[in-house]
Amino acid sequence: MHDYWQTLALTLRLAALTTLILLVIGTALAYWLAYSRSWLKPVTEALVGLPLVLPPTVLGFYLLLAFSPDTGLGRFLIDTLGVRLSFTFTGVLVGSLLYSLPFMVQPLQAGFERLPPALAEAAATLGKSRLTTLWRVLLPNCRPALLSGIVLTFAHTIGEFGVVLMIGGNIAGQTRVASIAIYDAVESQHYAQANAYALVLVALSLILLLILAALTRRRPNRAA
Amino acid sequence: MLDLYLVKALHSAAGPATLDVRLTIGPGEFVALYGPSGAGKTTLLRLLAGLTRPDAGYLRVGEQTWYDGPQRQWRRPEQRSIGYVFQDYALFPNMTVRQNLTFALTSHRDAAIVAELLALTELEQLAHRYPAQLSGGQQQRVALARALARRPRLLLLDEPLSAVDNPTRLRLQQMLAEAHQRFELTTIMVSHDPAEVYTLAGRVLELDLGRVIRDGQPVPPLTQSNGLELTATVVEVLSDGREVRLVAGATTLVVPVPAGQTYQPGQVVTLTAAAWGIKPPQT
Numbered sequence: 001m002h003d004y005w006q007t008l009a010l011t012l013r014l015a016a017l018t019t020l021i022l023l024v025i026g027t028a029l030a031y032w033l034a035y036s037r038s039w040l041k042p043v044t045e046a047l048v049g050l051p052l053v054l055p056p057t058v059l060g061f062y063l064l065l066a067f068s069p070d071t072g073l074g075r076f077l078i079d080t081l082g083v084r085l086s087f088t089f090t091g092v093l094v095g096s097l098l099y100s101l102p103f104m105v106q107p108l109q110a111g112f113e114r115l116p117p118a119l120a121e122a123a124a125t126l127g128k129s130r131l132t133t134l135w136r137v138l139l140p141n142c143r144p145a146l147l148s149g150i151v152l153t154f155a156h157t158i159g160e161f162g163v164v165l166m167i168g169g170n171i172a173g174q175t176r177v178a179s180i181a182i183y184d185a186v187e188s189q190h191y192a193q194a195n196a197y198a199l200v201l202v203a204l205s206l207i208l209l210l211i212l213a214a215l216t217r218r219r220p221n222r223a224a
Numbered sequence: 225m226l227d228l229y230l231v232k233a234l235h236s237a238a239g240p241a242t243l244d245v246r247l248t249i250g251p252g253e254f255v256a257l258y259g260p261s262g263a264g265k266t267t268l269l270r271l272l273a274g275l276t277r278p279d280a281g282y283l284r285v286g287e288q289t290w291y292d293g294p295q296r297q298w299r300r301p302e303q304r305s306i307g308y309v310f311q312d313y314a315l316f317p318n319m320t321v322r323q324n325l326t327f328a329l330t331s332h333r334d335a336a337i338v339a340e341l342l343a344l345t346e347l348e349q350l351a352h353r354y355p356a357q358l359s360g361g362q363q364q365r366v367a368l369a370r371a372l373a374r375r376p377r378l379l380l381l382d383e384p385l386s387a388v389d390n391p392t393r394l395r396l397q398q399m400l401a402e403a404h405q406r407f408e409l410t411t412i413m414v415s416h417d418p419a420e421v422y423t424l425a426g427r428v429l430e431l432d433l434g435r436v437i438r439d440g441q442p443v444p445p446l447t448q449s450n451g452l453e454l455t456a457t458v459v460e461v462l463s464d465g466r467e468v469r470l471v472a473g474a475t476t477l478v479v480p481v482p483a484g485q486t487y488q489p490g491q492v493v494t495l496t497a498a499a500w501g502i503k504p505p506q507t
Contacts (some may be wrong), residue, residue: 029269116314118312119314120312121275121301122308122314122370123316124275124301124302124317125301125304125308125326126302126309126328127302127303127374128302128327137316137318140318141317141318
């Protein structure tokens with residue numbers, strides 16, 4: 001029973017941390033992608049979208065190689081920074097951040113691009129910096145995009161399997177998230193336990209999507 | 225107050241052209257930018273605001289240099305003391321009328337001006353509403369009040385009155401004239417409407433294809449002085465002879481040519497009401 005709650009708590013912690021960090025990184029990246037005319041933009045867009053089309057095991061495999069003490073990056077991380085990423089929670093978190101990046105960036109970028117350009121221009125003519133404009137004008141006016149980014153990232157991280165398995169393995173309290181525990185339980189024919197995890201995931205995902213639908217419903221008075 | 229020489233490539237419906245304008249505008253002037261669409265009026269306004277970057281030239285306002293091509297000087301729009309009223313108002317949908325105005329303030333000490341502007345534009349009763357709950361004319365007043373909240377020296381208006389009905393337009397014209405006086409503004413307004421130009425502006429710059437073709441006093445609107453017939457000069461043949469560009473007084477018109485007729489630049493023609501065409505009424 002202790003294991004059960006530990007695994008669920010770990011799953012939620014991973015999803016919450018991933019969402020929180022991606023909220024900051026994703027907003028910055030989406031803002032840049034929406035307004036940049038640099039040649040780097042299409043390249044970055046392709047890289048951000050890569051986790052959508054790649055099997056998670058591919059991403060997990062390369063991250064595992066990168067984090068391993070046998071490679072240059074892995075050595076650097078362990079020797080210089082003292083960070084061990086393979087088979088640790090931090091490693092799984094880094095994997096999740098990369099894997100869920102498009103789920104935060106793409107809705108937000110689309111949200112920024114849908115806003116009339118005159119909104120940001122109006123704020124500039126009123127003497128507002130780009131950061132103030134982003135915070136006070138752009139983000140509040142793409143609330144639906146922001147909410148879908150948050151909910152999708154959270155839900156997607158909860159449902160993640162391949163990346164975690166590759167980088168994290170199945171260490172209780174460290175890297176064993178619910179989706180791994182389900183696989184593990186089914187492997188050892190503990191169907192009741194698998195069901196206990198699976199039901200929670202179904203319920204949680206459904207609730208999240210319902211919240212999203214309720215929050216992004218168009219309100220006639222405030223709709224722009 | 226303004227001393228400028230600005231060059232910018234235009235990509236209008238009439239094909240590529242170059243905006244090439246050399247001007248000085250004194251403090252307190254109310255200048256109308258007038259001319260056909262694609263002439264570069266809005267582009268010139270955006271260059272003054274810093275929303276579009278010129279290709280070459282300079283722009284000096286008072287003692288400040290806002291742009292200098294050769295010296296690579298450039299002031300971003302947020303560093304210029306301007307008020308800008310956008311054609312589609314660009315009010316912030318997430319803020320009430322009052323919040324739209326207070327957002328524009330540089331510091332909270334200036335809060336008194338918000339009440340003054342709400343009174344000037346008669347928006348006190350609507351201060352708690354969101355832009356989506358306002359009519360076009362009301363949104364226009366908010367846009368004007370917001371543009372004035374920072375007490376800019378230069379007010380730039382992009383066809384401020386094009387989308388409102390006639391009685392509303394007259395009220396807004398009064399408000400504009402009053403604001404221009406009270407806040408000692410230098411005002412530059414893009415307009416299509418000769419009557420509006422005549423009512424508000426002390427000076428008209430007529431633009432066509434990126435050049436100033438007339439700079440002077442506004443003349444009374446033609447329709448009042450000349451009934452339904454105008455004498456006009458053909459300046460250009462367009463669309464392989466299917467249209468001509470005519471100049472009549474301060475007005476430039478593009479008019480379709482009757483079938484089987486050919487015209488040459490320089491010809492003087494009489495334009496009748498039948499040749500004007502009419503657009504469907506605005507709803």
